[in-house]
Amino acid sequence: MRKTKIAGIGHYVPDNVFTNEDLTKYMDTNDEWIQERTGIKERRFGTKHKETTTTMGTEAAKIAIERANTTAEEIDFIIFATLSPDYYFPGCGVLLQRELGISKTEIGALDIRNQCTGFVYGLTVADQFIKSGMYKNILLVGAEMHSMGLEFSTRGRNVSVIFGDGAGAVVLQPTEEEDQGVLSSALHSDGTKAEILSLLSPGSHGGHYHENPEEFGFPDPNTPGGVFITDKILENGFHYPFMDGPSVFKKAVVKFPEVILETLKAIDKKPEEIDLLIPHQANLRISQFVQRALKLRDDQVYNNIQKYGNTTAASIPIALSEAWEEGKVKRGDLICLAAFGSGFTWGSCMLRW
Ligand code: UT7
Numbered sequence: 435m436r437k438t439k440i441a442g443i444g445h446y447v448p449d450n451v452f453t454n455e456d457l458t459k460y461m462d463t464n465d466e467w468i469q470e471r472t473g474i475k476e477r478r479f480g481t482k483h484k485e486t487t488t489t490m491g492t493e494a495a496k497i498a499i500e501r502a503n504t505t506a507e508e509i510d511f512i513i514f515a516t517l518s519p520d521y522y523f524p525g526c527g528v529l530l531q532r533e534l535g536i537s538k539t540e541i542g543a544l545d546i547r548n549q550c551t552g553f554v555y556g557l558t559v560a561d562q563f564i565k566s567g568m569y570k571n572i573l574l575v576g577a578e579m580h581s582m583g584l585e586f587s588t589r590g591r592n593v594s595v596i597f598g599d600g601a602g603a604v605v606l607q608p609t610e611e612e613d614q615g616v617l618s619s620a621l622h623s624d625g626t627k628a629e630i631l632s633l634l635s636p637g638s639h640g641g642h643y644h645e646n647p648e649e650f651g652f653p654d655p656n657t658p659g660g661v662f663i664t665d666k667i668l669e670n671g672f673h674y675p676f677m678d679g680p681s682v683f684k685k686a687v688v689k690f691p692e693v694i695l696e697t698l699k700a701i702d703k704k705p706e707e708i709d710l711l712i713p714h715q716a717n718l719r720i721s722q723f724v725q726r727a728l729k730l731r732d733d734q735v736y737n738n739i740q741k742y743g744n745t746t747a748a749s750i751p752i753a754l755s756e757a758w759e760e761g762k763v764k765r766g767d768l769i770c771l772a773a774f775g776s777g778f779t780w781g782s783c784m785l786r787w
Contacts, residue, residue, distance in 0.1 A: 437615030438557075438564040440785070441607040442504070444497025445755035446490050447600040447742060448478040452581075457595055460586040468595050473718020477598030477743030479581040487516050488526045490601035491577035492533040494751070502605035504571060506534040509605070511569040512543040513560055515552025515576045515747035517776070518583060519545070522636065530575060549631075550714050550775020551621075552576055552747030553602070557771070557783050558619040560606045570608055576747035577601030583633070585674040593675050596717070598743030602751020613766060614786050618700035620693050621781040630681050631776040635672040636662035686720050686774040691727040694772050697782040707768055708734055710757060714773035715739035715749040724772075736762065746775070763787055 453476045454465040468474055480490065491514065499506055514527040521529075527543030548555040553576040560572045580597040584590060609615045629643065640655075641647025651666025667673055690713060698704065705728040713721045718739050725735045736757045745752060750771050757763050767787045774780040 436565055436567070436608050436610060437617075438561040438606050439609040439611075439615045440604045440787070442498040442500065442502025442605040443603070443751065443755045443758055444494045444501060445600065445602040445748075445752040446493035446497070447752065448480045448485055448490070450479050450481055451476050452479045452598075454595070457586075461591040461594065462588040463591050463595055471717075471719065472596055473737070473739055474596065474743050475740045477741075478600055480579050480599040482582070485579065485599070486520045487518050487577045487579040487601070488520050488529040488533055490579065490599065491516075491526060491530055491575040491603065494577065494601040494603035494755075495530065495534065495573055495575055498603040498605045499573070502607065504605060506536045507539060508571050509534075509536065509539075509573045510541050511560075511563060511572045512541060513546060513556045513572060513574045514543065515546040515548065515556045515574070516578055517547065517549045517552070517633075517746055518578045518580050526575075526577070530573075546747075548747075548779050549777060550716060550744075550746050550749070551773040551777070551779040551781050553750045554619070554771055554773045554781040554783055555621055555779070557604075557606070557616065558621055558781065561616045561619065564606060564608050567608075572606040573603065574606060575601065575603040576749075576751050578746045578748050580746065583674065585671060589671060590674055592679050593677050596744045598745050600742055600745045600748045600752050602748050602755050604751060604754075616783055616785045618697045619781065619783040620696045620700070621779070622689070622693060623777050623779040625777060627681070628777060629676070630778075631675075631677045633673070633675045635667045683717065683720065685778060686716060687723045687727070689774050689778070689780045690720065690724040690772055693774075693780050693782040694724070694728065694770055697770070697784045701784055703768065703784070705730055708770050709767035710763060711735045711770045711772065712750055712753045712757065713737075714775065715742065715753060716744050716775065
């Protein structure tokens with residue numbers, strides 16, 4: 435039966451290392467707090483005019499394409515997952531196509547907005563295209579340039595200290611090998627508390643979901659236009675990400691193990707049979723909690739948040755790529771990719787490398 439394999443993988447992170455100490459120049463925070471609550475020591479920030487979400491994704495994609503022994507011209511579909519796109523629209527998929535110089539092939543490009551779960555959602559969508567025979571060489575990219583949109587002040591510190599920039603990419607191809615490829619996946623969401631981890635403006639909500647729409651400074655409801663960015667939005671910081679961290683944490687530590695067990699059950703496997711779990715790098719404490727809940731050994735879980743912070747849609751492909759480069763992912767290994775984040779959305783994929 436045809437399945438989907440990762441034929442090539444690569445990642446790119448900016449050279450610019452930003453330590454916890456560096457953050458203290460902009461906000462009231464300290465290395466001890468950040469390390470104790472998140473495990474993060476440093477992160478990478480892109481350089482303006484030099485790097486964007488798309489250009490970082492392009493660098494990662496070039497490596498993945500080379501390692502898959504293929505060429506950009508052979509790619510027949512693009513999927514790009516990010517919450518920090520270069521433009522509000524069009525999405526990064528077409529920009530990546532342009533950067534790779536393959537616009538002439540006129541292949542489709544799909545943009546995914548599932549935040550931290552973007553890569554798992556993207557992989558599951560790609561898997562259906564490949565299994566159905568529609569495409570044979572899909573380029574899936576997760577990339578984020580968070581630093582352009584974070585609030586570097588004490589008001590935004592609970593969010594700003596967590597996030598970092600980077601990109602990861604995979605080339606997905608069909609395989610007929612019995613012991614290889616994506617084996618199971620599960621995708622979930624619960625939008626009842628969508629604003630708990632959100633960036634509200636610019637957006638078309640017009641204050642609709644809010645008790646006090648005046649906070650957004652919207653003009654007379656009957657006057658069209660002029661509502662994307664108002665003085666009040668800037669003043670109240672609704673153009674920056676907002677997170678109720680403890681609520682996200684509490685839900686994450688329940689849903690991560692739950693969805694991993696769901697995808698394990700689908701293939702009749704147990705946690706002890708996982709060779710490597712790559713959890714979305716949201717917070718080292720969350721990963722450790724998941725590890726304990728599933729009774730996994732240290733060598734069964736890969737974490738690199740200490741170096742990169744939370745890179746949202748990029749975190750799983752960056753970690754998978756690093757683990758592969760370090761020889762921790764080998765042919766035949768049972769790999770679990772799992773994520774939870776804004777939406778809320780969460781999901782997991784089990785694959786045999
Ligand atoms: O990938 C997307 C999904 N996101 C997540 O999974 C994030 C989940 N949540 C978390 O990781 C944690 O909730 C955080 C790391 C964001 C925060 O840790 P916490 O232990 O939940 O802290 P808290 O928000 O409850 O804040 C505790 C205290 C507060 O001070 P008071 O009210 O106790 O005086 C905050 O104002 O820590 C303060 N604080 C900080 N202090 C120093 C918040 N941010 C900082 C900071 N530096 N950066």
